[in-house]
Amino acid sequence: MKQQQKGCDRAYLRKLEGLHPGTRHTEYLFSLFWLLYDSFGPQYWWPGQTPFEVAVGAILTQNTTWKNVEKAIANLKSHRCLSPFAILEMADYELAELLRPAGYYNIKTGRLKNFVKVLLEDFGGDMGQMAQVEDGLIRRRLLEIKGIGPETADSIMLYALEKPSFVVDAYTFRILQRHDMIDSSWDYEMLRGFFMDNLPIDVCLFNEFHALIVMAGKSFCKARKPKCDQCPIRAT
DNA sequence: ATCCTGGAAC
DNA sequence: GTTCCGGGAT
Numbered sequence: 038m039k040q041q042q043k044g045c046d047r048a049y050l051r052k053l054e055g056l057h058p059g060t061r062h063t064e065y066l067f068s069l070f071w072l073l074y075d076s077f078g079p080q081y082w083w084p085g086q087t088p089f090e091v092a093v094g095a096i097l098t099q100n101t102t103w104k105n106v107e108k109a110i111a112n113l114k115s116h117r118c119l120s121p122f123a124i125l126e127m128a129d130y131e132l133a134e135l136l137r138p139a140g141y142y143n144i145k146t147g148r149l150k151n152f153v154k155v156l157l158e159d160f161g162g163d164m165g166q167m168a169q170v171e172d173g174l175i176r177r178r179l180l181e182i183k184g185i186g187p188e189t190a191d192s193i194m195l196y197a198l199e200k201p202s203f204v205v206d207a208y209t210f211r212i213l214q215r216h217d218m219i220d221s222s223w224d225y226e227m228l229r230g231f232f233m234d235n236l237p238i239d240v241c242l243f244n245e246f247h248a249l250i251v252m253a254g255k256s257f258c259k260a261r262k263p264k265c266d267q268c269p270i271r272a273t
Numbered sequence: 274a275t276c277c278t279g280g281a282a283c
Numbered sequence: 284g285t286t287c288c289g290g291g292a293t
Contacts, residue, residue, distance in 0.1 A: 105278095
């Protein structure tokens with residue numbers, strides 16, 4: 038079972054900040070972080086259990102609310118199919134039926150199998166073995182899998198393998214654009230680099246930061262009717 | 274630019 | 284009733 042990271046608390050994060058040389062961007066990012074941390078509190082992602090379950094969740098949650106993913110994962114569990122081998126051996130239509138509540142069930146059936154195939158063939162079905170591989174290498178390997186794009190790869194890296202890879206998402210783009218820190222020419226890798234080049238490389242920090250950005254995006258920095266007036270990170 | 278999909282939230 | 288998701292492939 039994946040337990041809560043020990044020592045991933047405010048004191049630890051404060052110390053991290055103190056030890057890191059501050060560029061202008063570093064100051065912006067940390068001030069953003071603390072405003073989020075103080076208003077939403079620690080998030081302790083991933084609401085997950087085993088690293089494998091976290092990876093499955095990362096694939097199933099693509100463009101889908103987490104609530105729906107939980108149902109699909111519950112289905113896998115109740116059918117005792119939450120293992121690489123069980124998933125690989127299941128008939129497509131059968132797996133699709135279990136994944137149904139997560140939406141895109143036919144697409145996700147293929148994507149899950151693609152991932153599980155690599156996990157079994159290259160890493161003996163063991164996430165721990167996958168975690169042994171050097172960060173850059175394993176990221177590239179994950180990105181080769183059809184159905185795993187940059188955000189899903191980084192989510193698996195950070196939340197399942199506990200490697201310090203910053204997860205960027207649509208909220209990250211939106212928030213930084215509205216803060217005038219970036220413009221629309223920035224792509225995924227550039228924005229990921231912005232965080233990783235200006236923050237201490239740390240699993241606990243990246244974990245909380247991305248989770249907090251998601252919270253801010255859901256509650257305030259929405260596409261349609263942003264609640265800028267009440268937003269805790271307004272005018273950062 | 275469009276497709277893939279169910280379900281929660283508004 | 285629409286909108287929108289903890290995206291990615293074609």
